[in-house]
Amino acid sequence: MYATKKPTVGSLFAGIGGFDLGFENAGYETRWQIEINPVCRAVLADRFPHAKQFNDVRECGKQNLEPVDVIVGGFPCQDVSSMGRRKGLEGHRTGLFYEVIRILDELRPKWVVLENVVGLLHSKDGRDFQTVVESLADCGYVGYWRVLNAQYFGVPTRRRRVFLVAGLGQHPPIELLADAAAVGTFSGSTSPANYPAEVDGWAYPTLLSGSATSQINISGSGLVFAGEHRHKMVERIGEVENNGICRGLDAANFAETHAAGNAVVPQVAEWIAERLIVVT
Structure with missing residues (x-):
């Protein structure tokens, strides 16, 4: 019997691999990861020895990255966070989003999944988020965005993040936008926790x-x-x-x-990956 080939994923701004762990738990294989922090990169090398690690997204592209089925990435949020100076996509950190677009244009994966803080939605009165969506569309990617809260995925913290899922000329499964099952079938709490509590x-x-x-x-x-x-x-x-x-x-x-605070929650990433793998 022949082994089924796993779909592949490449990770931008990988951190300690929260996105990657979620996708691997869903059945993907991580081929490469890009992370500039040497401490985080050492963690990636230890936990994902089968993947190649690179240190600077600006130096990566078709010349050194293997084509993959899915590219994931939580691009830097400092310039759209409520804790930052709110320079938006003009900031030198969040502005690295344009490197994401360049790599997508060079590698042309079937799917892309991006994550950021909810501040992205209203940065520059919404113009930055419009630029994100338009840039993906200009590159050929169409899809959905949705705010997901980690507390509804069995994780004991309230963590709201916006996720964008887009396909190359193909919309992702509708289940990523609208739940196709009763809320009670999902893991974790189905309502916000009540305080005070033990x-x-x-x-x-x-x-x-x-x-x-x-x-x-x-x-x-x-x-x-x-x-x-x-x-x-x-x-x-x-x-x-x-x-x-x-x-x-x-x-x-x-x-x-x-590093843990910056990481994408693996359970959320796994939920997304499970719905993409059926069409990858």
Whole structure:
């Protein structure tokens, strides 16, 4: 019996591979990843040894990237985020979207899936998002966009992101735009969590309410809470003094937390990939 060939995916602005993990869980094979952060790229090399890693999207294209069925990418959001200076697509970071268009035009994958913060929708009074859609259309890609919240995919956090799914001269399955099953059949909560709640049941609401890549919940209990026994706090301090265990976030802790905060939620990516794989 012959093995079925897996559809292939290439990842732009890969981070630590959240998009890629979701697609691989759905049955895709990652062929290449582009990520400029060396720490994140080391994580990718460890977790995706079968994929080639590249470090600069501006230096990649048909000359060094293998053609794939799907290209995914969460292009930089700093210039459209509510935490940024709101330069939009004119900013040197979010403006890297145009490198996405260039690579799409050179490789011509069947599908493209892009992710960004919801601030993209109203950046420059909506003109930037119109430019994104028009640029994809000018390149031959048509499809849908939708805001998806990670809390409805079995993930204990409220994380709203806009996803664009487009095909080369072909619309993606309608299930990506309109749910074709009862909400109750999906994993995760079907309604926002009620607060206040017991600490163990929190989805970690934060002071920045989803605006930062690295967050601490309002009470700080996610970092220091020790159930039932206050003396556990004293013991924790003792561990720091006696064994040199870091207290709080050191440089390595911060790098890990920041990378996780920037990552696409794999469960959301997997949901999209499952609906694309049937037509790939």
